[in-house]
Amino acid sequence: MGRLCLCVPRSGRIVTGVANACELLVDGLRRDGVDFFVVDSTGSKCNFKVGSFSCLRAFETIFVVCKVWFFLLFSTTYYSTMSTSFFGFFRDYLTIGFASLLRRRTILHLHGGGFEEFYRRQNAIVRHLIRSNLARTDKIIVLGDLLKEQFCVVGKFVEDKLIVVPNGFPRDLPEPKRIARKLACRFELLYLSSLMPSKGYLDVLDAVSMLNNLFPNKFHLNLCGGFISASTEVGIAVKNAEELKGYIENRGLEDIVTYHGQVIGNEKEELFITADIFLLPTYYPWEGQPLSIIEALAFSLPVITCRHKGIPELVEDGINGLFVNAGSPAEIRRAVLEITSDDERYFRFCSASRERYERFFRRDVHLSRLIPVVRGFSKDA
16 A cells, blocks of 8 residues: 545644544544655635635645645555635646546545535536546545535536545544433523524524523523635625624623634533534535534534535434524524423433434544545445
């Protein structure tokens, strides 16, 4: 087995689910004694608007491509996260092309669900380049069976290249013990994701306001995440932490909503442990399998979310959570009340969440499926 060349984002100042997933892969390869190079595709620490043009981004992309080209000279397999942005595709096209020229084995790993939207927005020339790049790629990893469908737009030739490897939680956790909450003074709700309107955090705030009108101080929301600007987001009412503070205060929610910013490590773990319900009513166009929902499953939490992209492979409606329609605070309110009104059902949800995590998303389960594909040992590889 020769060396691997990985082109992946690494965890930095802005922690993302994709970066965490890539760190998990790197750690797994290192644990198995695999020889590999890693090229960090994150770029600078500057805040870019996702989907926007930037000269600096262009130069950084070229720099990443050159580094990959160099390491490919000493590698036998090339693995890269698959991008659904213009500069990301430019990187993928040039690196996959060079790897194919050198007759290296090539793998693209799509961690989201936005490929179809990205493809349809391109002109005929770029679409042709996308198809040709996928044609010379040996394997394409997606997070779930539902996320295979997004590749139908390019033609049937891609079907045999697709391999499903569900996301995994970065580390193993003992099962937390959930206590009866029906008689609790206050239920703890948790939102943890990027603060973009299409992720549903403003809908959650509106739902909490409705709950407070019905049952004052009975529900408390821990709101966690960083602000990310994206071309998919329009009519943004809140753009930063200061504006969010004003948004919360103007609605009289300062006593029942705590904004923590971006949380990691022990602080994040403590929030999951003390939470009673996890909320992520996302309709983000590029969604895949949100790692934060997998974390919630690991911590035995019922989940309130939307039937969107790959999420139905994480959450079963009425089994370990409830689905709501996108942009519907009233349905979020109803779901919260439904889950918290019956202790017996609540604990069934908790047990089902942990069981689903154990079966599909544990660290060792994830790596046992991913690493053989990357190394070429899988029967599907």
